[in-house]
Amino acid sequence: MFEWWTKYEFMRNAIVGGALVGGMCSLLGVLVLQRGLAFLGEGLAHAAFGGVALGLLLDLGVRFHMDWLGPVWVAVPFCVCVAMAIGWVRNRGVATEGTAVGIFFSVSVALGILFVFIREKPSGDLESYLFGSLLAVRRVDVFVSAGLAALILLVLGATWTKMAYITFDRELAKLSGINVEALDYLLLAMMACVIVLSVKTVGVILVSSYLIIPAATARLMGGSLFGMTVKSVIVGVLGSTVGLVFSYYINVPSGATVILTLAAGFSATLLVRGGAALQGHSH
Amino acid sequence: MVQPRIHASREPVLQLRGVGKAFGDRRILTDVTFEVLRGEFLCLVGPNGAGKSTLLKMILGLMEPTEGTILVLGKPPGKTPGAIGYVPQRKSFDRTFPATCVELIVANLRGSWPVVVTKQERDKAMAALVRTKGEHLAGRQLYALSGGETQRVFIARALVTDPQLVVLDEPAAGVDIRGREDLMELLHHISADDYLAAVMVTHSLMALSRTAEKVAYIDGTLQAFGLPSELLGHGKLAALLGGHTEDGDG
Numbered sequence: 001m002f003e004w005w006t007k008y009e010f011m012r013n014a015i016v017g018g019a020l021v022g023g024m025c026s027l028l029g030v031l032v033l034q035r036g037l038a039f040l041g042e043g044l045a046h047a048a049f050g051g052v053a054l055g056l057l058l059d060l061g062v063r064f065h066m067d068w069l070g071p072v073w074v075a076v077p078f079c080v081c082v083a084m085a086i087g088w089v090r091n092r093g094v095a096t097e098g099t100a101v102g103i104f105f106s107v108s109v110a111l112g113i114l115f116v117f118i119r120e121k122p123s124g125d126l127e128s129y130l131f132g133s134l135l136a137v138r139r140v141d142v143f144v145s146a147g148l149a150a151l152i153l154l155v156l157g158a159t160w161t162k163m164a165y166i167t168f169d170r171e172l173a174k175l176s177g178i179n180v181e182a183l184d185y186l187l188l189a190m191m192a193c194v195i196v197l198s199v200k201t202v203g204v205i206l207v208s209s210y211l212i213i214p215a216a217t218a219r220l221m222g223g224s225l226f227g228m229t230v231k232s233v234i235v236g237v238l239g240s241t242v243g244l245v246f247s248y249y250i251n252v253p254s255g256a257t258v259i260l261t262l263a264a265g266f267s268a269t270l271l272v273r274g275g276a277a278l279q280g281h282s283h
Numbered sequence: 284m285v286q287p288r289i290h291a292s293r294e295p296v297l298q299l300r301g302v303g304k305a306f307g308d309r310r311i312l313t314d315v316t317f318e319v320l321r322g323e324f325l326c327l328v329g330p331n332g333a334g335k336s337t338l339l340k341m342i343l344g345l346m347e348p349t350e351g352t353i354l355v356l357g358k359p360p361g362k363t364p365g366a367i368g369y370v371p372q373r374k375s376f377d378r379t380f381p382a383t384c385v386e387l388i389v390a391n392l393r394g395s396w397p398v399v400v401t402k403q404e405r406d407k408a409m410a411a412l413v414r415t416k417g418e419h420l421a422g423r424q425l426y427a428l429s430g431g432e433t434q435r436v437f438i439a440r441a442l443v444t445d446p447q448l449v450v451l452d453e454p455a456a457g458v459d460i461r462g463r464e465d466l467m468e469l470l471h472h473i474s475a476d477d478y479l480a481a482v483m484v485t486h487s488l489m490a491l492s493r494t495a496e497k498v499a500y501i502d503g504t505l506q507a508f509g510l511p512s513e514l515l516g517h518g519k520l521a522a523l524l525g526g527h528t529e530d531g532d533g
Contacts, residue, residue, distance in 0.1 A: 034379070034380055160398070161393070161395035161396045161397065161398060162395050162396070164395075164396035165390055165394075165395050165396040167380075167396075168380060168382060168387075168390070168396060169374065171345070171371065172369075172371070172390070172391070174345060175343060175344075175345065175369055176390070176391065176394040176395070177361075177364060177394055178394065178395070219379055222381070223381060224381050224386075224398075225380070225381050225382070225396065226398045227381075228381060
């Protein structure tokens with residue numbers, strides 16, 4: 001029954017890597033959802049496409065004979081730069097967040113298409129970045145995900161109460177002496193890193209749902225903001241694991257099965273809790 | 284009308300000297316100078332776009348003046364943590380944000396959102412709620428409160444750090460008539476406090492008459508400053524407030 005775990009290293013990598021990125025996305029997803037930043041998540045996911053395409057074009061791993069130096073190492077700084085640029089444009093009041101995301105999102109995708117087309121090698125591996133693939137997650141990716149997860153846990157552990165206050169009300173948080181702008185940039189940078197690392201599991205097209213669905217499911221379950229965050233992580237890790245196992249059995253891209261599993265969890269929670277939640281919100 | 288009181292110690296809590304603010308070429312405020320003494324309740328009035336909110340933001344330390352100085356207890360705003368309590372205009376909250384009244388009050392006490400509220404913090408939050416007669420609201424979710432209840436909780440939030448200055452930005456705006464009456468009683472209570480100084484932006488003659496010991500009429504600059512009884516004869520001020528006698532702030 002568990003031969004997918006005992007026999008195949010690629011499955012162990014996919015499951016552990018998927019659980020790690022699923023947990024991180026769900027953790028940040030609560031802040032993203034409560035701040036209404038879903039579109040920003042979508043924009044950063046598309047920026048990841050540009051970064052991955054640049055990574056494939058540069059092919060640093062082959063060029064420097066370092067197998068571990070995959071496209072992700074180019075995509076992470078690329079996506080972080082895009083996230084910082086969106087934050088800067090928003091904070092300076094140059095444009096609204098929606099406009100900034102819209103511009104950087106389309107420019108990143110356009111650059112990605114350009115990089116794919118000027119690349120001389122066939123772009124078969126691009127498909128795994130677009131839709132997610134069990135085979136795409138290597139052992140080195142698991143180590144990188146584990147390192148990043150530890151770092152994010154450390155940073156969020158130190159800043160969570162301030163992040164939560166900003167999420168509740170930016171003005172009141174600022175009045176309490178919190179450096180709202182700096183923590184905004186920090187959240188954007190963490191989102192960019194997590195989104196890029198999640199691309200191998202769920203793909204560019206679906207990665208923003210990885211941020212939103214577990215948090216939305218946890219929100220239906222109720223409780224405090226911290227309780228909601230814990231529930232979101234549990235939902236993200238479970239949904240990711242179950243979805244990846246489905247992907248193995250029915251042999252379809254893992255992005256689809258992971259997101260559909262998470263969506264099924266959301267629907268089931270809505271059926272069970274939805275009535276109560278809606279009643280609670282009606283007065 | 285509130286009568287000005289003679290206090291044993293009337294040291295200034297808030298001092299503005301020649302304060303001005305411009306955004307690029309657009310000038311919002313010019314040369315505003317006044318003081319608010321301990322125990323004094325000042326109402327800031329003026330037409331929309333007169334610069335009242337900008338002035339409040341500078342007093343709170345959210346914005347730097349382009350020229351002039353602002354001192355709270357002799358120090359620049361932001362250098363006196365806990366000394367200023369702030370009551371914003373009625374906020375509406377995301378119905379899905381899980382936040383109770385006690386958590387909101389404790390967040391101001393801590394300067395961050397609480398994961399767990401300690402007994403000591405809960406006691407302080409409850410004491411602040413008792414001061415505003417809102418103890419029954421402690422465990423309620425913020426989104427479920429009426430306008431008047433929300434402002435009552437925000438006043439408790441402002442008082443929990445034992446501030447020396449309370450800044451209120453049109454606290455009765457968006458509050459229904461019954462809630463507004465309760466709120467005015469609460470503000471009158473604050474106004475009677477000999478220790479607490481307050482600055483309140485208002486458009487309401489009812490709020491002004493129930494609370495103000497001094498009135499500052501702002502319209503790009505300080506047009507008039509003094510006792511309410513003196514200033515209500517000021518043509519522009521009377522015209523301004525005349526239109527807002529029953530509809531509260533905003």
